[in-house]
Amino acid sequence: MKVALRSALVLLALLLAATALLYTQQRRLLFPAPAQYPAAAPEGFRLVHSRTVDGLRLAAFYRPAQPGRKTILFFHGNGDNLDGAIQAMRGPAAAGHGLLLAEYRGYGGNPGSPDETGLYRDGDAAMRWLAEAGVAARDIVVVGNSIGSGPATEMAVRHRVAALMLVSGLSDLPSVVQRQLPLIPRWLVRDRFDNAAKLPKVGAPLFLMHGDADTLVTPDNLVRLRQARPDATVERVAGAGHELAYTAPAQAILTRWVDGLP
Numbered sequence: 001m002k003v004a005l006r007s008a009l010v011l012l013a014l015l016l017a018a019t020a021l022l023y024t025q026q027r028r029l030l031f032p033a034p035a036q037y038p039a040a041a042p043e044g045f046r047l048v049h050s051r052t053v054d055g056l057r058l059a060a061f062y063r064p065a066q067p068g069r070k071t072i073l074f075f076h077g078n079g080d081n082l083d084g085a086i087q088a089m090r091g092p093a094a095a096g097h098g099l100l101l102a103e104y105r106g107y108g109g110n111p112g113s114p115d116e117t118g119l120y121r122d123g124d125a126a127m128r129w130l131a132e133a134g135v136a137a138r139d140i141v142v143v144g145n146s147i148g149s150g151p152a153t154e155m156a157v158r159h160r161v162a163a164l165m166l167v168s169g170l171s172d173l174p175s176v177v178q179r180q181l182p183l184i185p186r187w188l189v190r191d192r193f194d195n196a197a198k199l200p201k202v203g204a205p206l207f208l209m210h211g212d213a214d215t216l217v218t219p220d221n222l223v224r225l226r227q228a229r230p231d232a233t234v235e236r237v238a239g240a241g242h243e244l245a246y247t248a249p250a251q252a253i254l255t256r257w258v259d260g261l262p
Contacts, residue, residue, distance in 0.1 A: 026188075026189070026190060027113070027115055027190070027191070030078060030147075030173075031078050031104075031107075031114040031115075032078065032079050033081070033106055033107040033108075033114070034080070034107075036081075037081045037082065037083070037107070037108040037109060038061075038081070038082050038083050038108075041061050042086060044063050044093070045061040045063045045086075045099070045101075046061070046063070047059060047061060048060050048061070048062045048100075048129065050102075050122075050125035050126050050128065050129040051128075052105070052112075052118075052121045052122060052125040053121055053124065053125070054112075054118075054121060056105050056110065056111050056112045056121075056125075057110075057111070058102075058103055058104075058105060058110045058126075059082075059103050059109065060082075060100055060101055060103050060126065060129070061082050061085070061086070061099070061100075061101040062098075062099065062100050062133075063093065063098060063099050064098050064133075065096065065097055065098025065135075065139075066096035066097075066098075069095070069096045069097045070097050070098065070139055070140070070141045070162060070163075070258055070261060071097065071098030071099070071100065071130065071135050071139055071140050071141070072089060072092055072097055072098065072099050072100070072140075072141045072142075072143050072258065073100050073102060073123075073126055073127070073130065073141070073142050073152075073155065073161075074088065074089050074099060074100070074102065074143045074144075075102055075119075075123065075142075075143070075145065075148030075149075075150075075152045076088065076101075076102075076145055076146075076148050077145050077146030077148055077168075077245075078146065078147040080145075081103070081107060081108050082101050082103055082108055084246070085101040086101065088145055088167075088245040088246055088250075089143075090251060091250075091251030091252060091254055091255040092251075092254060092258055094255075095255050095258075095259060097141075097255075097258060098135070100126055100130055102122060102123065102126040103122075104118070104119055104122050105119075105121075105122055106118075115191055116150065116190075116191035116192065116193060119150060119151045120150075120151055120154045123151040123154060123155045124155070126155075127140070127155060127158075127159055137159045137160050137161050137162075138160060138162055139162055140159075140161045140162055141161065141162050141163045141164075141165065141258055141261065142155045142156050142161050142165070143164075143165045143166075143167065143254070144164075144165075144166055144167070144169065145167045145168060145245040146167070146168050146169070146170070146216075146217060146242065146245075147170065147173075147193065149166040149167075149169030149170050149193070149195055150170065150173075150191075150193035150195060152164060152165075152166060153166065153169075153193075153195040153198050153199065153202065156202045156204055157198050157201045157202055160203065160204070161204050162204060162205075162261055163204050163205045163206070163207065163258075163261055164202055164204050164205070164206050164207070165206075165207040165208075165254065165257070165258075166195070166206075166207070166208050166209070167209045167210075167244060167245045167250065168209075168210055168211065168216075168217050168242055168244050168245065169195060169208065169210070169217070169221065169222075169225060170193055170217055170221055171194075171195060171196040171220075171221040171224035171225050171228075172192060172193060172194040172195060172196055172197070172224075173189055173192055173193040173194075174186040174189040174192065175220075175221065175224075176216075176221065179218055179220075180216070195225060195228075196224045196225055196227070196228040197228070199228040199229040199232075200228055200229065202229070205261070206229050206231070206232040206233070207232065207233045207234075207235070207257050208222055208225055208232050208234045208235070209234075209235045209236075209237065209244065209254070210234075210235075210237070210244070211236075211237045211239070211240025211241050211242065211244040212236050212237065212239070212240065213238075214240070214244070215241065215242070216241075216242040217242060219236070222234070222236065233257065235253050237250065237253070
């Protein structure tokens with residue numbers, strides 16, 4: 001009996017220690033900022049800086065829109081950076097749409113540490129920068145890829161933008177974590193990114209694009225997002241995984257939809 005009790009206590013202690021470690025260190029796992037990042041803006045872009053309400057100066061890449069074109073505010077995924085953002089937006093760039101490729105706190109040499117609240121502040125700073133540059137919210141299409149769907153959705157709730165597009169978007173982060181790690185309770189996930197709960201508050205047109213072979217942010221996320229906004233335009237891309245945003249079909253789909261916005 002004593003041996004069994006001692007073993008149970010040891011197991012409980014290990015579980016508590018693992019839970020505490022996961023709770024305190026999860027953001028290092030959730031936001032694995034690449035060590036390498038572009039040192040200069042590529043051709044056609046210029047390096048700009050926005051300022052957050054908590055005093056951070058954040059780098060971003062910007063190119064203005066050609067006459068009559070929209071400006072896309074793009075939020076990349078958690079393992080990406082501005083190099084990847086350029087690849088994910090090459091279609092709209094070629095079509096003459098303006099681009100502000102936002103970079104998060106703690107990424108790309110920026111100061112600060114990323115978390116949900118921080119990414120929303122970074123998004124607001126990007127929106128303010130565009131306003132100061134003379135780009136009206138009604139001419140901005142907000143696009144979020146993967147975890148970037150979180151700040152993208154929040155910006156569409158806070159601002160009267162032209163449209164919102166989520167590529168491989170999360171319905172909410174705890175659901176994604178539980179799908180990958182079933183033993184992790186929802187309450188342990190500190191950052192929520194509850195896009196499905198927010199979408200009914202978005203007045204702008206919504207486009208949802210998802211790969212049906214995505215094993216990270218699985219297609220059931222798309223189902224929940226669509227249930228939250230039944231009027232959304234939906235494109236489910238056959239055979240595409242979580243790298244959907246960088247593929248040629250995604251470029252064509254995204255560009256065609258943005259081109260068709262009033």
